[in-house]
Structures are given as structure tokens and as C-alpha cells.
Amino acid sequence: MIAAMTTQVYAALVTIVVVYFILLGAIFLMRAAMVGTEDKYAAKGKVYKVRGFYFWGLCVVLTVGLFWTLRFLPYEEFQQKPGEIVTVVGMQWAWKMGIGSTDVKPKDFTGANQITLPVDTPITFQVTSEDVNHNFSIYNDRGVLLAQTQAMPGYRNDLQYRFREKGDYPILCLEYCGAPHTIMTGKIHVE
Amino acid sequence: MSNKTREPMKPLDAEEFRKQRRLMVTWGVTLLVLFPLLIGLGLFMRLNQGELVHLQPNTFYAIMTLHGLGMAGLLFSFALGGLHFLVGTRFARTSVKVGYFVFIGVVVGVIGLVVATLIGGFAAGWYLLYPLPFKGTSWPEWSSGLTFISLLILGVVWLVGCVHIVRALSLEYGGFFQLMGWRYLGNKEPEEELPPIALISVVSLVPGILAFLAGAVFLIMFLFQLFEPSLEFNPLMMKNILFFFGHTLVNITIYCAVGWVYTLFPEFTGRAWKLTKVTVIAWNATFLFILFAYFHHLYMDFAQPISIQYAGQLASYMSAVPATAVTIFGVIAQLYHSKIKWGVIPLSFFLGAVGWAIGGIAAVVDSTIAVNKVLHNTLWVPAHFHTYMLMGVVLFILGFLYYLTAPQSGKEGGPKAGWAFWTFVTGSYGFLLMFYLGGMNSIPRRFAEYSTMGISSSHEIGALLARLAVFFVVLVLLGIITMGISIFIRLMRWVVTDATSTESSA
Structure with a gap:
């Protein structure tokens, strides 16, 4: 409990x-x-x-x-060697996600707003934006916010998270990014 | 008690006092009119989130922008106006002309913001996070330009207002280090006392001056970009400048109000509230914490150097020490076995200090990086700053307005707190509780609606809490409008009473 x-x-x-x-x-x-x-x-x-x-x-x-x-910080210095890397690009008003690191410019990166990832593996999300500030936030299906990082144009923020349970994890944008802000959603399937 | 009591400022003559009083009443009436209207905008936001009305998303965010800019601007402007009056009638001469210059600038700025948001549809949020106002916007360019110019006007007149008060105090009590109370740091007691309000004004207003300069810089950069869209600034640098401006503005509002609590509370407890070495050290430390506390807004920007993240948590944690060990315990020492009568004036000041402490613990919790990673940009954030503003600053303001207009003060405690006051306090805490519960349930802030989240439990909880909040906001409005009418009548009476000396302000 x-x-x-x-x-x-x-x-x-x-x-x-x-x-x-x-x-x-x-x-x-x-x-x-x-x-x-x-x-x-x-x-x-x-x-x-x-x-x-x-x-x-x-x-x-x-x-x-x-x-x-200060032992529980989300920053790179406190992260493990990743078992999987995911590139995440925020754009007005969708998420582009793809397996692996990339050198492609955020605007040219093609990814989907849904992705399948393995359970119990440290996953590093390399997060950036192609236009304005967004916030890449991982929720569970019970509505609990599990992890987040800002998606800022010109910068890459590395967020690491290990999914303990299989299932669907909704992605939301938690930085106000324009009128359709609330529809900027995605999904991670963990299996 | 070997301190010499300093020769007080030469009292204002009746005409000078009348002019200061008219200016103060002008601020008071402005607040009484605008504050409920801005609460009304907040009510619309909660109605929409509770699915009781349906606003277009851009309308919701335009309202949100005006609510945020309007509240932050109005409360700071009033706090500055209050200091201008209190300092100017008791401690150091302030110019009524400068006071009106600030007032007119604020009115022009506010009209500009109202037009830009409600007519122009400008909806970039109150902190205009770069480069949002320039990309993917649903509003015309002119409304962005009008917003930047209006904010620039506000920043400039606030800057003038702050510089004026600091200058007036320094002419009366000496330069920066004198005003920072460094004379108290030696082993000997200082020959001349410094009133606490002088120290607190400088600790609040000097960071304010720096913040407004920073604000002017980023707004001018915004205007450049508006005319030359190919320009690009570093978003992380812009975010740092922006939060230094925005966080400091909101942070010093409560400190300005604490200045008048230090000055007026002793009249109700019969105990002097003087500076000591401990209070001076505490307020000097606060000066530093005000400058660095904004770092906690950027915890989720992992690209920010980690040393700055550590400094952010350290500064936020440490700011709890002077605020509670000195000011809150100062309030306790004022009250304990003082035989006070709990009229509405000391009650407002006391409950304001309680609200400050409650908002403070919520802020310390959220300023913990390990917690911030799951509370940042949830409703916990508006929960904590609404606690500061509504149950801290606004109560201090109510106490101040009742103080100015109460026929008797001193040990009498002013008029009794009636049902309107308690309705306001109850409604406010109910409204705040809905925000805290929202934050605890990971409900995001700045969401016009929760149905699009794709999480049915969050949608249901978010909308339910918003509906309950609507009920409490109605109580808040009922209380504040009733008290507002009563205070308005008192202000109208006060402005025509005889003013033979500074003492008339009591």
C-alpha cells in the first residue's frame, strides 16, 4: 500500500x-x-x-x-544507461515520436503520435520542439502524472522513465502552446 | 532601549495630506471596481472547465491572459500605491504628481490589455512564453503589438513608482546600505532607528526595479521581432528573463503589503515592532532569495545548468526561514497575551499572515525538484499562488482599506468582521481547496477543457472540482462585493473629512 x-x-x-x-x-x-x-x-x-x-x-x-x-532528480546526471532511446518532437499541436536518436532537424523529423515500448526498461526520451515551448508529459491510464519535461525549440531535454506495468500511457502537453493546446495528445503502448 | 527615536518627517500640511488621500482613494476605488471584474473572468474559466458554459478555446485563453495579467498588475499596482501613501504621509515625502503619473500609466496599460485581449483576442497567457506570441497564433498582429506596448507602459510606470519611493526614503534615511539596515549589524546599537517599512520597501522595490528593467528589455525584443519576423532569440534565455520579471513582480507584491502590516499592526497590539539585528539579517537574506527564487520555474527545463537547479531549490527552501522565523514569529510576538480586540483590521492582517504561511508550505513542497516533476504545470501551481494572493495580499489590502477608513482604530480593532468577511474567507479557502485537490490528482493547469485529455477519470475529476469551485467563487464574489460597497462608502466619507495633519489617516 x-x-x-x-x-x-x-x-x-x-x-x-x-x-x-x-x-x-x-x-x-x-x-x-x-x-x-x-x-x-x-x-x-x-x-x-x-x-x-x-x-x-x-x-x-x-x-x-x-x-x-536531491537524490531523486530527473536530470541526465541521475539517469541510467538507456535500454531504449526515443526521439520526441513537439509541434503545434501534435507529438512526433520515433525509436532511436536522430540528427534530423525537428521540422524534418517524421514520427507518429503513438509508439510501442518495452516494459521494465530504462527509456530515454530525447525531447525537443520545432516551434514553440511544449511540455512532454507521461500519464498512466488512471490519470496520474508520472514524468515530464519541457520541449523547447533549439534545446534537447533527455527524460528517462521505466514503465513498471504493461498498458497504455497517455501523453499530454503541459505547457500552454496556443488555442488547441488541449488536443495535443499521444499514446505509449507498453508491452 | 538606548536608541534615539529619530526625528519624524515634518508632518504634511492639511492640503498636502488631502492630495495624498485623494490619490489613495483613487487607487482604492480602482481596486474595488476592477478586482471583482477580474474574479468574474476567473469564474468564467472555472464555468468552462466545469462544462457549465462553452467558450471557444481562444476566448477561454484570452480571458485567462487578461485574468492573469490583470490580477498580477492590479494587486502590485495597489500595493505600490499603498506604500506610496503610507511612506509619503509618515516617513518620507513622496510626490503626488509622480503618484498620478503611475496611476494614469496603469490605467492606460490596463485599457490597452483589455482591448488587446477581449477585442483583439490576444491569448498567449500572462507570461507570453517566447516564441508563442509569434507562432501559430489565432489573433491579429496588432493585438500582440498592443499587448507588448501596454505591458511596456506598465513596466515603465512601475519602475518610476519604485524608484521614486526608494529615492524618497534614501533622501530621508540615507543611501542603499543605510536603508538595508546595515547599521544594525555592528555590535553597538545604531544611533538612529530605521522604520521597518523603509527596509521592507527597499528589499521589495529594488529587486522590482531590476525586474522591470529586465521586463522592458524582453518587451523591446518582442517589439523588434514583431516588426522583423526573421529575428530569433534564444528561448531559454528569454524564459529566464521572463520569469525573473514575472516571478519577482508577483513575489514582491506580498512583501510590499507586509511593509504596511509591520507599520500598522502595532497600533492594535500596543507593542512596538522595531528592527533588530535578526530582522535586518532576515530581510537582507530575503533580498537575495527574491532575486534567485525564480529559478524554480525552470526545473523542467533540463537544459538549464544543474547548478542553477540546485540553487533554485536552495533559495526557495531558505526563503522559508526569514519569512516564518522572523515575520510570522514577529506577528506571534505582537499578539501573544496582547489583549487585542479582534476587529476586522487586525483580523485581516493576521489571517493574511496565516494565508501567507499556508501558501508558503505549498510553495516549498512544489519547489522541491523531486516533487515538482509531478506537480509542475498541474493545478497545484495556481493553488499555491492563489493562496498567496487571495488569502495573503488581498486580506492585507482589505485590512489596509478598513484601517484608512475606520472611524476608530487603535485598541478598538476597527469594525467587527461581519458575514461578508467570513463568506469571503470561507469561499476563498473552498475555491483554493479545489485547486489543491486538482493538483494532487494531476489535473493540468491552463486546460480550457478536460474532455480532450483522453483519460476519463481526469476528465470527471477535473470538471467536478471546477463545478465545486464555481460555487465557492460565487461566495468569494458575494463577500468581496458586499465588503467593497461598504469600503467604497467609507472611502467617500474619508475623502471629505477634515484633514488637519498626518494623524487624520488613522
Whole structure:
């Protein structure tokens, strides 16, 4: 169950827990602000004492958070040797995909908006665009966003993903690229 | 407490104050009229996504463009206008003429944007990501040109407005390093105090000045390209310039508003809120974080050097330290056992700080690269910045407008928060929750409709959340229009009351 939890769920859980404490703290403070039994220096002293703990606690949390999360970056330096390479070119308003790397100019590249790829293989998508900025995004059929990278004209972004399950994976464009933006879809069949 | 209290600025005479007040009221009325209209545009977007109305895609994106540009521009313009008034009536003389120059420039810019989007159909999104405005467009060239010129006008008048306030403060309190509070960094206490609003204004407005210069550069490049279509600029460089401009503009809006919270909140708690070495260090750090935080917009551009990606996460994480450990704890220290009366003014400021903190945690989560790779460009992004703006900046603005026009303030806390206020707050959090749930469910942002996604569950969830959001936006509108009418009447009363000294502003 835990292993099946997506990054989105972890992110939401962290947010919910912190927001819960913020709201709890806010309610406590609103009540505590309505009484005035201490002089202001004593009250401030108490708050600043808590602040000292908070400051060091926050520094520890942020440092641990940095070191922990910076191990899961999507960039080339963190990628494995690819088992398969796929060229992806975004254009207004379709995706062109084809097996293998290419030296052909994006405009001249011919590919299809559907492709079949092997399961459990590290696949590197070499993504670019022939016109404006797009965003190559891989979803699963349950609507969970799995991976993405920008498709920028003049640049190649290498995105790596390993499909763990067989099935169909919809491709969407997540960078607004003109009025028909939402119809810029594709599909990856994994078998 | 060996600090000498600095000689305050020579108070304005009644006529000078009346002029500043008229300018402030002009800003207030402009905000009260435009803000609900711009919410109305957002309502149309959610209605379309909820499949309750059907807009043509280009109409949807033209509305989206105007909503984004309009809200970012209006809220920053008002924050700048608020600082102009507060600084000008209490801390350092600001020119009413310059204030009107900024106001008229903003009005001209806004009219240009309205014409370009609603009549011309310009729909490149609020950040005009290069080279989108020039390729595959469904709108005429003139509307692109009008948008660039209107934004250039806005950028120039904001630049003038920022430079003017910084200059006024520096004439009163010394140069850049004096205004950055460096006198507090030594072992001895400074001989002269610096009001927090002076430091916060400079920390917000100097990055603003740099951002507007950058904005002017890219808009001039856009105009060149419009007249000479064969030109080509580097898209990654353009994206960096663009987000330095756009992110900074939105980011400093809340800091400008925090400036007046530092100034006005103590009147309700009876506790001075002075600068110390810790607050000065914190705000100096914030200055740097404002400049570098925009890097987090480019995490999904893998071609950006990885060191910049690391710096983006570091700057975004670290910005949480001064914001919470100093400002949020500053608010706590102001309030704890202060015997405050929770009138609408301190309540707005306090809930604004809470909204800032909630938007902040959502931002820190999304600024984590490992998380951003599955949240970027989903509804989580508008969720976090709408939290900042709606439950942060707008609450600070409401508190400020009530403060200006409340017959009594100080320990009384101003008028009681009525049903309109609570309807607004409830509606806002409900509306935001729909965005957060959308982000958590990978619903993309900037999608006019969800039926084309080819994923039935996303289509159903996206449309359902949009329909629920419509209900909450109606509550937001109900609350804000009711409060707006009440504040408008107060502004009209305030503008004709006797003004014998600066104190009349309270």
C-alpha cells in the first residue's frame, strides 16, 4: 500500500500535516491574544524562546529535506544507461515520436503520435520542439502524472522513465502552446 | 532601549495630506471596481472547465491572459500605491504628481490589455512564453503589438513608482546600505532607528526595479521581432528573463503589503515592532532569495545548468526561514497575551499572515525538484499562488482599506468582521481547496477543457472540482462585493473629512 503511494500523495500529506499545525497554532494564538496577563516583554520573551527552537528545528528539517530530495532528480546526471532511446518532437499541436536518436532537424523529423515500448526498461526520451515551448508529459491510464519535461525549440531535454506495468500511457502537453493546446495528445503502448 | 527615536518627517500640511488621500482613494476605488471584474473572468474559466458554459478555446485563453495579467498588475499596482501613501504621509515625502503619473500609466496599460485581449483576442497567457506570441497564433498582429506596448507602459510606470519611493526614503534615511539596515549589524546599537517599512520597501522595490528593467528589455525584443519576423532569440534565455520579471513582480507584491502590516499592526497590539539585528539579517537574506527564487520555474527545463537547479531549490527552501522565523514569529510576538480586540483590521492582517504561511508550505513542497516533476504545470501551481494572493495580499489590502477608513482604530480593532468577511474567507479557502485537490490528482493547469485529455477519470475529476469551485467563487464574489460597497462608502466619507495633519489617516 505504502509503496503504491504516489509522490503527489506524499506531497499532499506533508502539506495537510503542516497546514493542520498552522491552523491549530492560529486558533491557539487568536485565543491567547485576547488576554493580557503578562507584560509585553515577558510575553515577547516566551515567544522568542519558542522561536529559537523553531529556527533550529526548521534548519534541520530543511537541510534533511534538501539532502534527501536531491537524490531523486530527473536530470541526465541521475539517469541510467538507456535500454531504449526515443526521439520526441513537439509541434503545434501534435507529438512526433520515433525509436532511436536522430540528427534530423525537428521540422524534418517524421514520427507518429503513438509508439510501442518495452516494459521494465530504462527509456530515454530525447525531447525537443520545432516551434514553440511544449511540455512532454507521461500519464498512466488512471490519470496520474508520472514524468515530464519541457520541449523547447533549439534545446534537447533527455527524460528517462521505466514503465513498471504493461498498458497504455497517455501523453499530454503541459505547457500552454496556443488555442488547441488541449488536443495535443499521444499514446505509449507498453508491452 | 538606548536608541534615539529619530526625528519624524515634518508632518504634511492639511492640503498636502488631502492630495495624498485623494490619490489613495483613487487607487482604492480602482481596486474595488476592477478586482471583482477580474474574479468574474476567473469564474468564467472555472464555468468552462466545469462544462457549465462553452467558450471557444481562444476566448477561454484570452480571458485567462487578461485574468492573469490583470490580477498580477492590479494587486502590485495597489500595493505600490499603498506604500506610496503610507511612506509619503509618515516617513518620507513622496510626490503626488509622480503618484498620478503611475496611476494614469496603469490605467492606460490596463485599457490597452483589455482591448488587446477581449477585442483583439490576444491569448498567449500572462507570461507570453517566447516564441508563442509569434507562432501559430489565432489573433491579429496588432493585438500582440498592443499587448507588448501596454505591458511596456506598465513596466515603465512601475519602475518610476519604485524608484521614486526608494529615492524618497534614501533622501530621508540615507543611501542603499543605510536603508538595508546595515547599521544594525555592528555590535553597538545604531544611533538612529530605521522604520521597518523603509527596509521592507527597499528589499521589495529594488529587486522590482531590476525586474522591470529586465521586463522592458524582453518587451523591446518582442517589439523588434514583431516588426522583423526573421529575428530569433534564444528561448531559454528569454524564459529566464521572463520569469525573473514575472516571478519577482508577483513575489514582491506580498512583501510590499507586509511593509504596511509591520507599520500598522502595532497600533492594535500596543507593542512596538522595531528592527533588530535578526530582522535586518532576515530581510537582507530575503533580498537575495527574491532575486534567485525564480529559478524554480525552470526545473523542467533540463537544459538549464544543474547548478542553477540546485540553487533554485536552495533559495526557495531558505526563503522559508526569514519569512516564518522572523515575520510570522514577529506577528506571534505582537499578539501573544496582547489583549487585542479582534476587529476586522487586525483580523485581516493576521489571517493574511496565516494565508501567507499556508501558501508558503505549498510553495516549498512544489519547489522541491523531486516533487515538482509531478506537480509542475498541474493545478497545484495556481493553488499555491492563489493562496498567496487571495488569502495573503488581498486580506492585507482589505485590512489596509478598513484601517484608512475606520472611524476608530487603535485598541478598538476597527469594525467587527461581519458575514461578508467570513463568506469571503470561507469561499476563498473552498475555491483554493479545489485547486489543491486538482493538483494532487494531476489535473493540468491552463486546460480550457478536460474532455480532450483522453483519460476519463481526469476528465470527471477535473470538471467536478471546477463545478465545486464555481460555487465557492460565487461566495468569494458575494463577500468581496458586499465588503467593497461598504469600503467604497467609507472611502467617500474619508475623502471629505477634515484633514488637519498626518494623524487624520488613522
